[in-house]
Amino acid sequence: MRHTRMIANLGLLLGALTAGLAAMMPWWNGSAEVIPGAVDTPTPAGQALCGVLAGVIVAGWLLSATLPARARQVTAVLLALVGLIMMWAAFTGPGEAPDASLVGDVAPHQPTGWHWAALPGGVLTVAGAVAMVIGAPSWRRRADRFDRQAPETISPDDDPADLWKAMDAGLDPTADDGGITGPSSERTGG
DSSP states (O other): OHHHHHHHHHHHHHHHHHHHHHHSOOOOOOEEEEEETTTSSSOOOHHHHHHHHHHHHHHHHHHHHTSOOHHHHHHHHHHHHHHEEEHHHHHHOOOOHHHHHTTTTTOOEOOOSGGGGGHHHHHHHHHHHHHHHHHGOOOOOGGGGSSSOOEEEEESSOOHHHHHHHEEEEETTOOSSEEEOOOOOHHHOO
C-alpha cells in the first residue's frame, strides 16, 4: 500500500502545480491600448478559479498528512470534487472575449489555449484523490511516530543480560508504568 501513498502524493502535487500554471498563464492574447479609466484585459473566471483550486489542493494534501484514516478519506473525496471543478473550468474555456469598448483594441483578443492546462491538473488531482481513498486506511499518520509505545514489563528474576538489552531498547526500569518491579533494595542489590 506504499505505492498508493506515493501515487496520491504525486497526483495531488502535480495537479496543484498544473492548476497553478494554468492560473498564471494568460488565457487571452491580444494587443490593446488601455483607454484612460478603462479596465485592462480582465482575468477570466476560470483562470482565477484555477489559482484558488491550486491552493485548496495543497492545503488538503498538507492536512491529510495529520488526519486519521476516515478523515483522510473524506478530504480525498473533497479533493476529487476540486479536480472535477478544475476539469470543468478547462472545458468552459476562457469565456467571452474582453469587451472592445473597455479596452482600446489594436488587434482582436485570441484565446491562448492555456485553459487546457487545467484539464490534466484536474485529472491528476482526481487520480491522487482516488488513490488516497483506496489506500488511506492502511497509512500511518505522520504524528503516529511520536506516540509512546507501551513498555514491556520485566521482573528482578530476569537475566541481567536481558535487562541490559531492555534498557538498550529504551525501556526505563524506574518507570512506574512498566519496568523492574519490587522494592528498590532488590533493584540495587542492598
